Amino acid sequence: MVLLPREQLCSRGAAAWGGALLGTEMVNQLWQQQCDSFCSQNYPLYIRSVPTENELKFHYTVHTSLDVVDEKISAMGKALVDQRELYLGLLYPTEDYKVYGYVTNSKVKFVMVVDSSNTALRDNEIRSMFRKLHNSYTDIMCNPFYNPGDRIHSRAFDTMVNSMMMQVC
Amino acid sequence: MEQGPSGGSGPAAAAAGTGGLLLPLSETEQQRYSELFSRCCPPPEAAAGGSSVGELFRASQLPPDTLHQITEVCGAKRVGYFGPAQFYIALKLIAAAQSGFPVRIESIKNELPLPRFMALKNDTEVRYGTPAEFHGVKFQGPHGTLEKNSYKRADEGDKQEPKSPPMSPICSPPASPSTYQRIPLSYGYGKARSGLEQQHGAPYEVRHSTHQQDGPSSGNYGAKSALTCSTPNRSLSVEREQQDSNTQYSDDPWRITEEQRDYYINQFRSLQPDLNAFISGSVAKNFFTKSKLPIPELSHIWELSDVDCDGALTLPEFCAAFHLVVARKNGYQLPETLPETLLPEYLQAACLKPLRDCALFDSYSEPLPSTQQTRDFTRAEKSSAEEVPDNSALLQDGKKDDKQALKVSTTLKTIPKEFQHLSVKAAAQEPNALRARPRSRSYSSTSIEDAMKKGEEPPTPPPRPQKSHSRASSLDLNKIFQQNTQAVRSGWLPPPPPALPPRPSVSQEVVLAQPPSKPARRKLRTEAQGLETPELSPTINVTSSLPAVKPHLPVQKQSSKQKRAIQTAIRKNKEANAVLARLNSELQQQLKEVHKERIALETQLEQLRPVTVL
Numbered sequence: 116m117v118l119l120p121r122e123q124l125c126s127r128g129a130a131a132w133g134g135a136l137l138g139t140e141m142v143n144q145l146w147q148q149q150c151d152s153f154c155s156q157n158y159p160l161y162i163r164s165v166p167t168e169n170e171l172k173f174h175y176t177v178h179t180s181l182d183v184v185d186e187k188i189s190a191m192g193k194a195l196v197d198q199r200e201l202y203l204g205l206l207y208p209t210e211d212y213k214v215y216g217y218v219t220n221s222k223v224k225f226v227m228v229v230d231s232s233n234t235a236l237r238d239n240e241i242r243s244m245f246r247k248l249h250n251s252y253t254d255i256m257c258n259p260f261y262n263p264g265d266r267i268h269s270r271a272f273d274t275m276v277n278s279m280m281m282q283v284c
Numbered sequence: 285m286e287q288g289p290s291g292g293s294g295p296a297a298a299a300a301g302t303g304g305l306l307l308p309l310s311e312t313e314q315q316r317y318s319e320l321f322s323r324c325c326p327p328p329e330a331a332a333g334g335s336s337v338g339e340l341f342r343a344s345q346l347p348p349d350t351l352h353q354i355t356e357v358c359g360a361k362r363v364g365y366f367g368p369a370q371f372y373i374a375l376k377l378i379a380a381a382q383s384g385f386p387v388r389i390e391s392i393k394n395e396l397p398l399p400r401f402m403a404l405k406n407d408t409e410v411r412y413g414t415p416a417e418f419h420g421v422k423f424q425g426p427h428g429t430l431e432k433n434s435y436k437r438a439d440e441g442d443k444q445e446p447k448s449p450p451m452s453p454i455c456s457p458p459a460s461p462s463t464y465q466r467i468p469l470s471y472g473y474g475k476a477r478s479g480l481e482q483q484h485g486a487p488y489e490v491r492h493s494t495h496q497q498d499g500p501s502s503g504n505y506g507a508k509s510a511l512t513c514s515t516p517n518r519s520l521s522v523e524r525e526q527q528d529s530n531t532q533y534s535d536d537p538w539r540i541t542e543e544q545r546d547y548y549i550n551q552f553r554s555l556q557p558d559l560n561a562f563i564s565g566s567v568a569k570n571f572f573t574k575s576k577l578p579i580p581e582l583s584h585i586w587e588l589s590d591v592d593c594d595g596a597l598t599l600p601e602f603c604a605a606f607h608l609v610v611a612r613k614n615g616y617q618l619p620e621t622l623p624e625t626l627l628p629e630y631l632q633a634a635c636l637k638p639l640r641d642c643a644l645f646d647s648y649s650e651p652l653p654s655t656q657q658t659r660d661f662t663r664a665e666k667s668s669a670e671e672v673p674d675n676s677a678l679l680q681d682g683k684k685d686d687k688q689a690l691k692v693s694t695t696l697k698t699i700p701k702e703f704q705h706l707s708v709k710a711a712a713q714e715p716n717a718l719r720a721r722p723r724s725r726s727y728s729s730t731s732i733e734d735a736m737k738k739g740e741e742p743p744t745p746p747p748r749p750q751k752s753h754s755r756a757s758s759l760d761l762n763k764i765f766q767q768n769t770q771a772v773r774s775g776w777l778p779p780p781p782p783a784l785p786p787r788p789s790v791s792q793e794v795v796l797a798q799p800p801s802k803p804a805r806r807k808l809r810t811e812a813q814g815l816e817t818p819e820l821s822p823t824i825n826v827t828s829s830l831p832a833v834k835p836h837l838p839v840q841k842q843s844s845k846q847k848r849a850i851q852t853a854i855r856k857n858k859e860a861n862a863v864l865a866r867l868n869s870e871l872q873q874q875l876k877e878v879h880k881e882r883i884a885l886e887t888q889l890e891q892l893r894p895v896t897v898l
Binding site: 253257258259260261268269270271 | 565568579582584587594620
């Protein structure tokens with residue numbers, strides 16, 4: 116599965132975006148989850164999906180949602196960045212799922228796609244999930260053997276994401 | 285077993301094999317030899333199998349060059365196989381060598397005890413009377429390659445090959461020798477490696493010859509484990525340690541042995557001289573990259589060992605990381621989670637050891653053999669040969685289990701009790717440098733820092749409650765705040781002062797503490813001393829608390845003195861509180877200042893930010 120670097124999809128030039136995606140979808144009573152992380156040049160740092168059906172669809176969704184994230188960030192761009200909240204909230208709803216976004220101070224983006232029929236997920240739960248993601252990501256950054264921009268192979272990160280997704284499903 | 289025929293043919297064959305040299309074999313010898321021969325040489329073969337013979341010879345625990353010589357002398361090399369004659373002669377020569385005779389044909393004419401083989405069954409031979417003639421022990425000067433080969437590094441194993449090409453009976457020792465001591469030496473860490481090798485070279489030789497002469501039951505492992513620790517206490521506990529480590533090898537590869545820990549600590553020192561500080565991520569990265577493990581694995585190792593995820597390694601984290609690297613290099617798969625024995629708390633308790641008395645932690649076995657076979661083989665040797673000396677309360681628990689288990693696996697053993705003992709002991713270390721283990725149980729099962737911080741926590745259960753522990757607590761607090769002193773023995777608390785000064789006073793106190801009859805008075809006197817010399821007070825009072833703890837009876841009789849002591853302790857506590865409060869306020873000040881700086885920097889950053897388009 117090849118994911119194109121963001122620069123090719125978007126005209127934002129030297130923007131350094133990254134994002135992580137979590138997706139849940141209910142298909143035939145099976146919960147599906149997908150998790151993508153994107154590296155700072157908008158290529159994926161981390162991709163994870165639980166039931167692996169329709170994975171591509173989620174990946175596409177994530178990519179397109181990055182546009183929305185960009186938009187949101189630039190919208191408050193003139194304001195002091197510090198005041199911008201890391202949690203971006205609901206990016207946009209579609210018929211099947213909702214997309215939430217989160218941006219870190221280093222412009223690494225996390226995008227989460229949640230199935231619309233999963234009404235059990237509250238906003239604060241989403242926030243807490245993003246927080247966990249962010250914390251795990253910083254833990255990875257602390258590892259001197261990790262070069263920023265590499266794909267994330269950390270087992271701890273995997274474990275955390277899996278447990279989180281299992282929890283949601 | 286065909287003892288009769290082979291026994292009968294033995295001497296005759298021996299005579300034939302040695303060209304007319306009659307080999308006198310006593311009855312027991314004959315029996316034994318034929319038994320061994322038939323073990324090595326299942327009938328109807330005429331010659332003993334080379335590998336089994338090799339095993340047998342190695343089990344005799346003679347140096348390989350001696351074995352080599354024996355094979356040569358007995359004629360196996362000449363004829364190319366181990367026939368009964370050669371075998372019997374070889375056995376006789378082994379007995380001679382084990383008795384300290386040179387390996388010559390003449391030696392076997394003497395009456396000798398049966399050769400001892402450690403591996404097989406329980407070969408405890410009875411020594412016969414020493415022969416009349418006694419030649420000095422002559423060992424072949426170490427052929428460096430041969431000797432080191434079987435006891436040290438695998439990479440020199442190849443050198444033995446050219447020496448014994450026709451020697452099927454003696455196989456070359458396993459490529460990865462069964463000593464895991466070798467492991468700290470065998471990765472390419474440059475200078476450290478060569479330095480350590482040199483260091484190990486001499487002790488190996490020394491230990492080896494003592495083994496030869498003493499014929500102790502402990503084997504390689506026990507010996508080697510005693511090598512690198514050079515503290516004087518080591519010598520006292522060497523024997524016990526040998527036995528202990530032999531019985532305590534566990535198949536838990538995640539346990540760090542004493543020698544390994546010393547090595548790790550030395551490495552830590554080379555990167556960061558202060559043992560209490562961190563090794564930064566980049567420094568550690570460069571260091572571990574030298575191990576030539578692939579980066580993802582190193583990344584995983586880091587993940588496992590950097591428990592607090594701060595991008596830096598403390599000493600226990602470093603030891604854990606290093607240990608994982610070593611394990612990985614020796615073929616072990618990295619675990620998914622950090623094994624219990626590598627947790628920083630566990631290691632921290634244990635790491636205090638190398639700074640002081642090593643003897644207490646000799647329970648650590650050496651977990652990293654190179655190959656499963658050799659490991660099991662030597663373990664079989666040791667387990668059959670050793671007794672389990674329960675010299676310390678600490679060692680009893682997990683170690684017997686370890687002795688039983690022989691399989692190589694990375695199964696983690698939960699040893700909570702042992703952990704508790706170890707941390708208890710660590711906590712006990714602080715006030716208790718001179719005391720033996722039994723008291724350690726009395727301390728709470730927390731690390732030293734906790735014991736320090738909790739101050740009031742009663743360190744000893746036995747009768748005298750408040751006095752001793754209150755003093756200890758006040759002392760602990762004093763220690764914390766006497767920044768320029770030797771306060772913290774463990775050295776884990778921040779300011780890490782040198783630990784030298786306390787020792788002389790401690791030893792003084794030991795002397796003072798000797799007469800058990802008047803512990804209370806001693807305490808008072810030491811308290812007086814403590815008041816005069818605040819710096820020495822912690823140590824003095826600590827040690828005085830030791831004798832106070834031990835004799836139960838006299839203390840209780842002198843309650844008035846106790847009251848006075850309690851009052852002084854209270855005073856000290858108050859002083860300590862005041863110091864603490866002052867320190868607290870100072871730290872608050874600093875915190876505020878740092879906050880201000882941070883805010884200033886943030887505003888600067890914001891001002892700069894609009895320039896960069898992100």
